[in-house]
Each structure stands twice: as structure tokens, then as C-alpha cells.
Amino acid sequence: MGPTVVLTRNGREVARWPLPDGGRPDMVVVDRLARLHLEAKRLGCTIILRNVSSELAELLELSGLDDVVVAVAEE
Secondary structure, eight states, X not given: OOOEEEEEETTEEEEEEEOOOOSSOOHXXXXXXXXXXXXXXXXTOEEEEEEXXXXXXXXXXXXXXXXXXXXXXXX
């Protein structure tokens, strides 16, 4: 199972969808997540990533997004 984006508001799940898998994660994916985070914030929501690979988690950390996009590692 690949990464999943979960949109939450007031601690409740509003929507979820798979993060398009273009192969190995890169900074394009991080940029998309940053933009998604900003749009979610404008709507009073947050995003959580589930089933995140270690590579994507490292890119989020490198970019500083690990503080604003909660990532739950693969199980």
C-alpha cells in the first residue's frame, strides 16, 4: 500500500486519497504536499500522511515539512 493523504478538521477525518505514486519520491512530491498543506490550512484543516516510506519521510524532514505534515511510517 502506498502513501495516503488524510485531510482532517478538528481531529476528524474529512477525506482521504492515495498520494499518486510516480516511483521514487522527490522534491516535486514535497512541493505538492507543501501546497496542499497551505490550502488545507486556509480551509481550517490539516493533512496527515499514512504509509509513508522512509525516503519520503527523509525528504519531508530535509525540507522542514515534517513539523507541519504529520507522517505515519509504513507498518
